[in-house]
Amino acid sequence: MSPLNRRTLAALACTAVALWAAPTPADAQATTATKLRVFSGGQNQRPDLVRKLLDQYQARNPGVTVEIETGGATSELQRQYLSTVLNAKDSAIDIYMIDIVNPAQYFGAGWLEPLDAYVGPAAEVFKPYLPVYAQSNVVDGKVAALPAFADxxxxxxxxxxxxxxxxxxxxxxxxxxxxxxxxxxxxxxxxxxxxxxxxxxxxxxxxxxxxxxxxxxxxxxxxxxxxxxxxxxxxxxxxxxxxxxxxxxxxxxxxxxxxxxxxxxxxxxxxxxxxxxxxxxxxxxxxxxxxxxxxxxxxxxxxxxxxxxxxxxxxVGGWQWAVSAFSKHKAEAAKLVKHLASPESSKMLAVEGSLLPTYQRIYTDADVVRQAPWFNDAAAVVVAGKSRPMxxxxxxxxxxxxxxxxxxxxxxxxxxxxxxxxxxxxxxxxx
Structure with missing residues (x-):
């Protein structure tokens, strides 16, 4: 075989190896895919509706898949479970649904990721929400959690x-x-x-x-x-x-x-x-x-x-979304939490689950009032709501x-x- 042919074959072989090794579009997506895990509480927190919100997010963000974990029939049982998991610095769960009484406790323990870098300063973030959240979800001036739904x-x-x-x-x-x-x-x-x-x-x-x-x-x-x-x-x-x-x-x-x-x-x-x-x-x-x-x-x-x-x-009761300080995907988790705490999500939970909105304006939304007329009366109650001791x-x-x-x-x-x-x-x- 002539030197030219040997060089040609070698070049072809290198090209074949390169083509075999190069990622396909599907492979490229797989290498950048993010898998998140969300703890969404017990049955009273309507994990079926949370799953719908997660499916919406996945459809809009094809590189992200989200698993859901449930457990604990009461806030006390959920608090016991979460305290065990977070105290162990477990990175398996990225996002937690927590009771409104817990942000100060969990943030103070170093278990929650401050969200300011992802959502903005607390003074601006909580302007559209019910007044109580500017107190309950802000710890040491930092955004510790975003509202899921009210009670x-x-x-x-x-x-x-x-x-x-x-x-x-x-x-x-x-x-x-x-x-x-x-x-x-x-x-x-x-x-x-x-x-x-x-x-x-x-x-x-x-x-x-x-x-x-x-x-x-x-x-x-x-x-x-x-x-x-x-x-x-x-x-x-x-x-x-x-x-x-x-x-x-x-x-x-x-x-x-x-x-x-x-x-x-x-x-x-x-x-x-x-x-x-x-x-x-x-x-x-x-x-x-x-x-x-x-x-x-x-x-x-x-x-x-x-x-x-x-x-x-x-x-005031209700539930908040928080990002684990031990998550390996904090930025993507915070992006998902913004979706879960959005006006769109709050309205969906109100219409489909009669879960109290976290935004005052949604209480008078025509679609919401049609489904849950009593929200007209509920609005005056929750606006005057106060948080239990921080x-x-x-x-x-x-x-x-x-x-x-x-x-x-x-x-x-x-x-x-x-x-x-x-x-x-x-x-x-x-x-």
């Missing part, structure tokens, strides 16, 4: 019974107690002796934190300052707890209130046994849609009453508030003893 405690009431007895909607807790006594007496005279005036949660669960805070905030008092330091007004706290006990003594609230949990309130109101009920937003669909509901078409929603001379305030030790703060509140309602502690205990124990945690 709040509402005052549900029997519209039919107030209309029947020609009584106005109460604006204060004193008015509510007086209205309840009148309706209870009239209904008892007509043979309905088992009607409760007000149902609220007194068992040592997360809802009892709000049971403590509602009449306290309703006096215009703040529990902590912007830095999370305790600002407890002890006389106001004693007055708030005494208000509940006064309603027990009047027969408005049942005597075993310290045993009442969230589902108990839902089931008793749904059965037509309650005039007023404090509960979260999910309860509306239970009253409206459940086959065994005795109150379909009879339910209204009101802002939480104020204390005399105070102002209405409610406990603390890097929120688990301990919650435990102290709910167990002490339950003990006071069970009358194993006086309101003064309970508030003294709360102050003594929280002063060390919320400095």
């Amino acid at each position: 709040a405690m509402f005052l549900y009431y029997r519209k039919d019974l107030l209309e029947k007895h020609k009584l106005p909607e109460p604006k204060t807790w004193d008015e509510l107690a007086a209205t309840a006594r009148k309706v209870q007496a009239a209904e008892a005279a007509a043979g309905n002796a088992n009607l409760q005036g007000l149902s609220l949660q007194g068992a040592p669960i997360e809802g009892a934190v709000c049971t403590f805070l509602l009449p306290y905030w309703g006096q215009g008092k703040e529990f902590n300052d912007a830095a999370g330091k305790l600002t407890l007004d002890k006389p106001a706290a004693v007055k708030g707890l005494s208000t509940w006990l006064g309603m027990v003594d009047q027969g408005v609230v049942k005597k075993n209130v310290a045993e009442v949990r969230t589902p108990d309130t839902v089931n008793e109101f749904k059965a037509g046994q309650v005039l007023f009920a404090i509960n979260w937003g999910f309860a509306w669909d239970r009253f409206k849609d459940d086959a065994d509901s005795q109150v379909k078409g009879k339910v209204g929603v009101l802002p939480l009453p104020a204390m005399a001379g105070g102002r209405s305030a409610t406990c 603390s890097r030790d929120y688990g301990q703060v919650s435990d102290i508030l709910r167990t002490t509140t339950s003990a006071v309602l069970a009358r194993t502690k006086t309101p003064t003893e309970g508030v003294d205990e709360i102050e003594n124990r929280l002063r060390r945690l919320m400095r």
